[in-house]
Amino acid sequence: MNLAILLLVVLFSTSCFFFGRKKIIKITSENKIRPNALPDYYGYYLALWCAIPAVLILALWTVFEPTIIKAIIINNLSSNNLSELNPDELNLVYQQIIALYAGNFTGTITEEIRLGAENYKSFLSIAEGSKIVILISFLMFTTLYAYKKLISNNKAREEVEKIVKAVLFTCSLVAILTTIGIIFSLLFESIKFFTTINIFDFLFGTSWSPQRAFVRDASTITPEEYNELKDAFGSVPLFAGTAFIAFIAMIVAVPIGLFSGIYLAEYASKKVRKYSKPIIEILAGIPTVVYGFFAALTVGPFFREFGERFGLEVSSESALAAGLVMGVMIIPYISSLSDDVINAVPQSLRDGSYAVGATKSETIKKVVIPAALPGIVGSVLLAVSRAIGETMIVVMAAGLAARLTINPLESTTTITTQIVMILIGDQEFDSPKTQSAFALGLTLFFATLILNYIALRFVKKYREKYE
Amino acid sequence: MSKEELLKKRYRAEKRFKFYGLTSVILAILFVLFLVNVIFSKGKGAFSRTTISVEVDFNTEKLEIKNNPTNEEIQDTDFYDLSIESLLNVYKTKGLKEEKDLIRIFSPDYEFEIKNFIIENKGFLNKTTIIELTASDDIDQLNKGNYPRHLPEERRRISDFQLLIYDKLVEDNKIQKTFNTFLFTNGDSRDPELAGVGGSLLGSFFTIIVTLLLSFPIAILASIYLEEFAPKNRITDFIEININNLAAVPSIVFGLLGLGILLGTFDFPRSTPLVAGITLALMTLPRIIIPCRASLKAVPPSIREGALAVGASKVQSVTHHVVPLAIPGTLSGTIIGLAQALGETAPLILIGMVAFVVDLPSSPVDPSASLPVQVYLWSEQAERGFVEKTSATIMILLTFLITMNAFAVYLRQKFERRWS
Structure with missing residues (x-):
């Protein structure tokens, strides 16, 4: 239905284009005046005024229609005999109504549900009808407005360019809207979570086991119950596990990445560089789920068997395996970024160092790296932020049990693993368990935000230094 | 330390440094090759599928359908008895347990496979013909050489009797490997041999x-x-x-x-x-x-x-x-x-x-x-x-x-x- 309307709008505005172009030529030649812009612009003017409002209305309607209908139906239900139901149950009834309407309802059909489905059907047809009426009247109105302007021989090019600029500006606002959306969706659930669990208990508690959490209205929790509950949501073990695995990853990635960056920038011949750089960058293009599979299937069991040979007890979901594979994934980020920043160091600095008799490695160690240090630090920080936000490797290769440990052979868990484990499959929206995932997401978002901000500042400062 | 020694030392440091860099690059490249190698050596088997030749007698009287049935009529017909009968003909069995073992070497969709075969080739009605049926996951893995058949019987899912059938079938050239089209055409499934992307x-x-x-x-x-x-x-x-x-x-x-x-x-x-x-x-x-x-x-x-x-x-x-x-x-x-x-x-x-x-x-x-x-x-x-x-x-x-x-x-x- 929407597609058909969209097609009609497109068709109509295309014909508006040709009509507008023809009309302006006709008017101006009849009145023997010059048009204020090329005829095409009058066509564009009319077409844009026809299409943009219509498409906007259509989009907004499609997005908000289900929400509004749901609100109306639920309102109806609760004002009728079902007022004693709580929101969750009302939601369930609503789902049943939809199912009945769609024809895949299983179970006994009660009177409310049957009535609700009939209501739903009538609302849908009302909505559909009013959508078409509003759309067409709006379209007519805006097109007529534009047409009036057109026959007065307005400055169509300037008008069209204004519209174009407005559209461009709107598109660039999407980035801000996304950020607002992220913060809003995370904050909304997190605040609900923090009304149940004190934010300090969440940030500094040392025991994490959300599966123990019971679902209860926040206002009726007794102090003893709260004590038990806060033990389910102490996130320190997750922060520690995340930091630990990221640390192992950096131990692998920083030396290898940095040294290969240095080698490619300073030593490698053109030919070696041409072939080895893309190969290393393949590592960055491989989806993380592949690394996860690799870590869980090959690296984890390998470490366990290797450890058994030496009488060590190694968990098959050890932090070591996850961290190592994550490190491999991060190598190309560090190597290509440090390659770039080392290349940006002016040749004159190197020449000066060679001139006083330093060898190449001495030049690199004493001159190039100190000069490139802010950029390198920035790239390492970006890599750290990537490591703590990385999900699939740890979901598949690290453990689920939250424990505080610094033994790399034991299993640990991370923030991202817990978010996935809590939200995988069906979830009740109003339990502290589900909300805790959003609180973890918020923490993760701010942690990476701060790291990225500092890293970008470093890189920017460094760039300014040599440009 | 004399000047020459110092110079030698500096040159050694230079060589070491260059060596570290080269090693890192080679290590990174090795990681890529290793990863790709692991994935490819493990994954190539999935592109082939093991089938077992089974003789099926499409007797319309036994199936209780007309001689020129439409597709819907065949679709509504029960092929279960015919399927089981054909499967049991593959090898001589004694008792219920052995019969079960025999049936289990086939993928559970055998009935549909037989049905679909006859829908696509109606000419074989009232004739006896040989159909390639998909083997079960375990037989598939066994045929690809991934199954640890040397384990004692109680630690593997394939019974000794099934191994016996398998060896006999291999001897009679009744086990084939074909290109696995299921991998590309099927949706997800609980049975690996039927699952596709x-x-x-x-x-x-x-x-x-x-x-x-x-x-x-x-x-x-x-x-x-x-x-x-x-x-x-x-x-x-x-x-x-x-x-x-x-x-x-x-x-x-x-x-x-x-x-x-x-x-x-x-x-x-x-x-x-x-x-x-x-x-x-x-x-x-x-x-x-x-x-x-x-x-x-x-x-x-x-x-x-x-x-x-x-x-x-x-x-x-x-x-x-x-x-x-x-x-x-x-x-x-x-x-x-x-x-x-x-x-x-x-x-x-x-x-x-x-x-x-x-x-x-x-x-x-x-x-x-x-x-x-x-x-x-x-x-x-x-x-x-x-x-x-x-x-x-x-x-x-x-x-x-x-x-x-x-x-x-x-x-x-x-x-x-x-x-x-």
């Missing part, structure tokens, strides 16, 4: 189309604005900071966004490529804007000034001259961004694309899986057969990614103009 291929396809349709126009328009029109003020700065930060926000956060806003507030359909596509579009948007802006920036100012000098307006100079020159760069940036989106898993898990979906999706609003999610789902399965299926899915996924990236590089090298 058809559903997730379509799911990924729809997802990427939605992502492309949303992110490409918005990204290119936004980058044109920021690069060409934006005044240097606070709003512009704020937008730029936002884009740079969003490009580095972990993908799982976008999953939370999709779950909280798209599913929670707007009630979009769960587990569908539509929601996945929107979520991934928001994620890839900043990652596309950054290369788009770079390629707009690479167009020299002289082009703009030339256009302005002959009387073009600012918008005309941009749309007629700058943007056409920047198109190859923006396209390759978009393709690379889409390739990243194609391999993304975590946000899709959060918006419920992990549901077990057997049917192939026919539109972006049908529930479905996607390729990377399929990898995750199958990697969690215990059956031996799913290991090679997972690796094969990864091979298919990597093939797409490599093709996309190669195409992006080709576009850039072929069409991008160098100005210096």
Whole structure:
């Protein structure tokens, strides 16, 4: 239905284009005046005024229609005999109504549900009808407005360019809207979570086991119950596990990445560089789920068997395996970024160092790296932020049990693993368990935000230094 | 220390340093080769399928159907007795346990396979013919040499009797290996020998189309604005900071966004490529804007000034001259961004694309899986057969990614103009 309307709008505005172009030529030649812009612009003017409002209305309607209908139906239900139901149950009834309407309802059909489905059907047809009426009247109105302007021989090019600029500006606002959306969706659930669990208990508690959490209205929790509950949501073990695995990853990635960056920038011949750089960058293009599979299937069991040979007890979901594979994934980020920043160091600095008799490695160690240090630090920080936000490797290769440990052979868990484990499959929206995932997401978002901000500042400062 | 010794020492340090660098590069390359090797050696088996030749007698009287049945009539007929009878003819059995063992060497869909065969080849009604039926996962793995048959009987799922049948069948040349078309045409299944990536291929396809349709126009328009029109003020700065930060926000956060806003507030359909596509579009948007802006920036100012000098307006100079020159760069940036989106898993898990979906999706609003999610789902399965299926899915996924990236590089090298 929407597609058909969209097609009609497109068709109509295309014909508006040709009509507008023809009309302006006709008017101006009849009145023997010059048009204020090329005829095409009058066509564009009319077409844009026809299409943009219509498409906007259509989009907004499609997005908000289900929400509004749901609100109306639920309102109806609760004002009728079902007022004693709580929101969750009302939601369930609503789902049943939809199912009945769609024809895949299983179970006994009660009177409310049957009535609700009939209501739903009538609302849908009302909505559909009013959508078409509003759309067409709006379209007519805006097109007529534009047409009036057109026959007065307005400055169509300037008008069209204004519209174009407005559209461009709107598109660039999407980035801000996304950020607002992220913060809003995370904050909304997190605040609900923090009304149940004190934010300090969440940030500094040392025991994490959300599966123990019971679902209860926040206002009726007794102090003893709260004590038990806060033990389910102490996130320190997750922060520690995340930091630990990221640390192992950096131990692998920083030396290898940095040294290969240095080698490619300073030593490698053109030919070696041409072939080895893309190969290393393949590592960055491989989806993380592949690394996860690799870590869980090959690296984890390998470490366990290797450890058994030496009488060590190694968990098959050890932090070591996850961290190592994550490190491999991060190598190309560090190597290509440090390659770039080392290349940006002016040749004159190197020449000066060679001139006083330093060898190449001495030049690199004493001159190039100190000069490139802010950029390198920035790239390492970006890599750290990537490591703590990385999900699939740890979901598949690290453990689920939250424990505080610094033994790399034991299993640990991370923030991202817990978010996935809590939200995988069906979830009740109003339990502290589900909300805790959003609180973890918020923490993760701010942690990476701060790291990225500092890293970008470093890189920017460094760039300014040599440009 | 004499001068010569000191010099030698410094040269040794030089050599060591160079060696570290070379080792790192070689290590990184070895990691790539090792990873690819592991995946390919594990996954290649999934492209073949083991079948067992079974003689079936399509006697219309026994089946209780007419001599010239329509497809629907065959569809409604019970083939179970005929199937069992044919399967039991493969090997002589005594007792119920041995019969069960014999039937278990076939994949559980044998009845449908026989039925579909006769629907497609009606000429064989009232005739006896040989049909290739899919073998069970264990026999499949045994035939591919992945099954530890030397283990004592109680520690493996294949019984000694089944091994006996298998060896006899191999001797009689009744076991074949054919190309596994199921892998590409079937949806998900609990039985590894029947599971395929058809559903997730379509799911990924729809997802990427939605992502492309949303992110490409918005990204290119936004980058044109920021690069060409934006005044240097606070709003512009704020937008730029936002884009740079969003490009580095972990993908799982976008999953939370999709779950909280798209599913929670707007009630979009769960587990569908539509929601996945929107979520991934928001994620890839900043990652596309950054290369788009770079390629707009690479167009020299002289082009703009030339256009302005002959009387073009600012918008005309941009749309007629700058943007056409920047198109190859923006396209390759978009393709690379889409390739990243194609391999993304975590946000899709959060918006419920992990549901077990057997049917192939026919539109972006049908529930479905996607390729990377399929990898995750199958990697969690215990059956031996799913290991090679997972690796094969990864091979298919990597093939797409490599093709996309190669195409992006080709576009850039072929069409991008160098100005210096």
